[in-house]
Amino acid sequence: MTDYSFADLVGDEKEFFAEYFNKKPLLRKNALKDPRGILSLRRLDEMVQLEIIRPPYLRANLKGAGVPDKGFTQTVTVQGTDLTDAIVPEKVYELFRAGATIVWSSLNHLDASLRSFTRVISDRFGAKTDCVAFLTPAGKQGFSPHHDPVDLFIVQTEGTKRWRLWNPAEQRAGEAASYTPEQLGEPVIDVLLEPGDVLYLPYDTPHAAAAEELASVHLSIMVRPRMWKDLLKQTVDELVRDPEFNRFPYIGESRDSATEDLFTEKVRTLAARLTAVEPAAELDRLAQLGRRMPGNSTGTTFQTTARLDALEPDAPMRRTDAVVEFGANQEGRVQVTVNGHRIAVPAPVAETLAGLTAGQQLAAADVFPGVPAERATKTAQGLARIGLLEVAA
Ligand SMILES: [Fe+2]
CATH class of the missing domain: 2.60.120.650 (Cupin)
Structure with missing residues (x-):
């Protein structure tokens, strides 16, 4: 089509x-x-x-x-x-x-x-x-x-x-x-x-x-039209996720007036946070939420994962947009956290990864400087499997 x-x-x-x-x-x-x-x-x-x-x-x-x-x-x-x-x-x-x-x-x-x-x-x-x-x-x-x-x-x-x-x-x-x-x-x-x-x-x-x-x-x-009432509900939903609103108050008949004061306080806190919402960023977030279609997603993970099995040393690699955290260097190894995976990589690999800017490419064999191409390619493969690198092609 x-x-x-x-x-x-x-x-x-x-x-x-x-x-x-x-x-x-x-x-x-x-x-x-x-x-x-x-x-x-x-x-x-x-x-x-x-x-x-x-x-x-x-x-x-x-x-x-x-x-x-x-x-x-x-x-x-x-x-x-x-x-x-x-x-x-x-x-x-x-x-x-x-x-x-x-x-x-x-x-x-x-x-x-x-x-x-x-x-x-x-x-x-x-x-x-x-x-x-x-x-x-x-x-x-x-x-x-x-x-x-x-x-x-x-x-x-x-x-x-x-x-x-x-x-x-x-x-x-x-x-x-x-x-x-x-x-x-x-x-x-x-x-x-x-x-x-x-x-x-x-x-x-x-x-x-x-x-x-x-x-x-x-x-x-x-x-499905998203009326103001739908959008505002989503904004409020986001704001009340704060632990501030997490207590379970007793609101039955024998509640004391302190609970009512507390309610007023929570309403005021929420109102203040609503007033502080930055409209452009919030509307962008709401638009993005609306575009999400569960059961209707895109993805090529089967294809890209299968392609990784035959990764060549000269394959162009780049960082994915996943958030990566680098730990301290401990005896030549650095803890790297990405997509819920926590692995220790040799310091030269961590340095290479940390130095990669968005969109910048390098050959799989250059991911691990100072070791034979075959070993470096294996490292690139492992990092791609956990979603830290991807093939740029
Ligand atoms: Fe109709």
Whole structure:
């Protein structure tokens, strides 16, 4: 799949955040070049046949109601362990023929390229994203007019789907709700989405969607809005981690007034610390927290560790960004602490490591000055295994 940028989705980023973000829906026809590369019917066929797929990753919706999982799952046995709800592809296909919408939840858990695709949005919004794919048979109403409590990016990848959108109301509660056509009036956007088209819906934007003559696949990337109340809670959470707030006071009926004075004192301490918070650094920290997606991380540890097994003396090494503490020199050996590992290394190695600036490289054979290249390379290998060095390539 092509790597897409945030600008591919929204066009001019500045304009997007000034005009549309959190305000009104945006339609971008033909925004993405290779939409089937993002998610195709072929890929969905391949995935439905992976024996590991089970609810809630796949669910079916027929005539406006969810189909019970039992209707399309079975038990399969893997190495003696029963997996009681593996989906049965034939039953899913039967439901699709009968007009069911097949909903694929959290596809970013299953597909590395969709993970990168959703991460692009997480990075910009500083918020968690999740991606759901909807496969709708031709001519079936998907869902009636409603709004969702999340910001949505809709990406059409196969077939067509008609979308009607209304501007969000002045007062937004951030909770799901549905509408009757009379409540909504004329839509502000009424469009037949085709592969490559993108829609952005701020949270609580009323919408209704239905497939037309062609079976439709669209991705819906959901961004959970982080309101001020969510951000402030995280700031307070960080401040109250101080041991100062760790006692367990008795606050029942027979408490004495000293406890109440103590409470006032704690509230004042917290208020003073809140006032002292440095806004730029704290907002950066909160944005970084929001980008974190457990179960959705990146990593190449298997590959890099395997590559270390065959480390050559001329391999370019550099320090990782792990924090390293150097102890005192004791009879030619220095205690080094990194990533929870504590090892004693020969003083010349410690000196070399301490002298390495961020990004500076040296050959594996030069990590341990004054010994044969083979031994120095072994040392570099050991330091890389504990995460102190890494291969720069
Ligand atoms: Fe929706």
